[in-house]
Structure formats: structure tokens, C-alpha cells
Amino acid sequence: MNEYVSCFELLSDYKSFQLTIPNASIMMGYLMHFNHLEIVHKDLFYQRNTGIRQRKNTKYPIRKLRKKILYTGEILHYLEVKQYDVILYDISFVNGWRVKMTSNLWVTIYTNSQKQRNEFFDKIICGFGYNMIPLNTKLLNITYSINYHCAPIALGILPKPDEFWLPNEVDEWKKNYET
Numbered sequence: 001m002n003e004y005v006s007c008f009e010l011l012s013d014y015k016s017f018q019l020t021i022p023n024a025s026i027m028m029g030y031l032m033h034f035n036h037l038e039i040v041h042k043d044l045f046y047q048r049n050t051g052i053r054q055r056k057n058t059k060y061p062i063r064k065l066r067k068k069i070l071y072t073g074e075i076l077h078y079l080e081v082k083q084y085d086v087i088l089y090d091i092s093f094v095n096g097w098r099v100k101m102t103s104n105l106w107v108t109i110y111t112n113s114q115k116q117r118n119e120f121f122d123k124i125i126c127g128f129g130y131n132m133i134p135l136n137t138k139l140l141n142i143t144y145s146i147n148y149h150c151a152p153i154a155l156g157i158l159p160k161p162d163e164f165w166l167p168n169e170v171d172e173w174k175k176n177y178e179t
Contacts, residue, residue, distance in 0.1 A: 004128045009143045013164040015117050016110045025086040025104050030124055031072040037093035038070055046084040
């Protein structure tokens, strides 16, 4: 069975979370949860891939999508009919929310408040078929593994730095916990 989301992490700004999605560049259906929001800015990088018809030595350049698109549903429809591999994307919406795929594994979703984060997290997780997860009992910056048959399990006991930590906090963490 192919699990769409295998882990999650709540970030230290209390308004954002990160999902671990294997093949995040292919499993982009969760973006339809953002379809009611108008896109303000998008950076989407892709590479053409013609599959088995492509010669082994053919490498197409990585390009930025310049097409004017207002909603995520339009992006998904456009990519569906093209032979593109999505490399990464960063999409900002009118209400201040943002979704960012930084690798083929991690997707970070930024909201405006802790309440919005919790509601939107539940909406996405339930969309993948998981039961609701009480986020008020979860620690920040700890990665949790999720399964369909059991409660989330922490994959460590030490919080790891995220993009919201100050440089001196990161330095202190490195000094104390890196080997």
C-alpha cells in the first residue's frame, strides 16, 4: 500500500507544519485544498520528461513556469496534460498562506494562525484518509510518523532546528547536540 503522507512536523512559529510526502512532485492532489484561494505569487520549476521515448542521454533544461495562473486547480490541470517533472514550487496566496515544496519529499505549509494551522492540517490529513490528530499534544520541531492503524509516533526526542530559529539558537543547538 502506498502511503501519501508518512510523517509530519509542527514548526516553531506555531503557524506552520511540514509534511513528508514520498514523490511530492507527483502526489500534488492535496493542492486542491488551496483551490478556493487566489494565487499572488508562484515559483514553479519543472523539467520536461518524455518517459520511455526519451533518449538516455537527453537532458532537458530546468525551467520556471511563466504561465499566468490564478488557482492551484489550473496548475494541476496544466501539469496533467504536459510531460513535466516538477522540481520544486513555492506558491503564495491572497490570504497570506503559502505552500512550499523544497524537495521531492518535504512540503511546508504556512498559515496565519495556530487555529488555521490546526484546522487546515486536519483537513489535509483527513483528505488522505487518516483520523484527526490532536495537535495540542504534539511537540514542536519533532517529526511524527503516522499510520492508518495507530496513533502518531515521535521519531526522536530532541527538537531539530527549523527556519524560524534564530542563528544563536541554531549555534547553541549545534554545540549541544551535534557530534
